[in-house]
Amino acid sequence: MDRHAVQEDLEQFEEELDREDTYLPQVALEISVEELHLRNHETIGPDASIQGAIDAMLAANIGCLPVVENDRLVGIITERNILHKVAPDFERMDTRTVREVMVLEPVSVRHDASVASAIRLMHEGRFRHLPIVDAHDHVEGTLSVRNIVEYVVDHFPAEVLNLPPTPVERNPIQSREGA
Numbered sequence: 001m002d003r004h005a006v007q008e009d010l011e012q013f014e015e016e017l018d019r020e021d022t023y024l025p026q027v028a029l030e031i032s033v034e035e036l037h038l039r040n041h042e043t044i045g046p047d048a049s050i051q052g053a054i055d056a057m058l059a060a061n062i063g064c065l066p067v068v069e070n071d072r073l074v075g076i077i078t079e080r081n082i083l084h085k086v087a088p089d090f091e092r093m094d095t096r097t098v099r100e101v102m103v104l105e106p107v108s109v110r111h112d113a114s115v116a117s118a119i120r121l122m123h124e125g126r127f128r129h130l131p132i133v134d135a136h137d138h139v140e141g142t143l144s145v146r147n148i149v150e151y152v153v154d155h156f157p158a159e160v161l162n163l164p165p166t167p168v169e170r171n172p173i174q175s176r177e178g179a
Contacts, residue, residue, distance in 0.1 A: 028115075028156060029116035029119070030115070032111065032113060032115070033109060033111060033115055033118050033132055036143065036147045037147075038132065038142065038143060041140075041141050042057075042062060042065055043066045043139050044056055044067055044068070045069060046067050046098050046099035047097050047098070049095070049096065049097060050082065050094075050096045050097070050100075051093050053065055053077050053098050062142070064076055064079065064128075064129040064144075065077050066139045067098055067099075068139055071138055072137040072138065073108060073137045074102075075102035075104050076102060076103050077098050077101060077103070078128075081101045081102065081103065085100075107125055108130065108132065108137075109132055110133065110135070111140050111141075113132075122145065129142055129143070129144050129145075130142065130143040130144075
């Protein structure tokens, strides 16, 4: 193959790359949340101790637990709840219950909700976990930001891994640090 032919092939390849879509296809966000292979099916009761909730989250390597009473979702407890509401009164962690710090009536979605709608709810509500329930409010799992990121990276690696680097905007030093 001569040098001219190689150059033409290279130019053609670059043109094809320029024409490729570099965004996540809309259909990717239309799948239901149940297709994300959620691993978190842990729950806790409202009368469990905060220490019990912490132990359960650590054992399962998760950041939240749906709170279930009479087989129905009544709240959610997250690592942030614990940090904000329990850390200041750390000495009483063994005697305080999940009921004292859980978020009551959390936003939830059905298993057939789209990933796009779940992302919208999480963004608007500014939370990282979303319980998934059936028609009777029985917990079927918990969707986390981590589940969504894993799905995108697993199914669309080229779109994620081939993004150009984003320059980091840094403030230049305003004053001298030395002599």
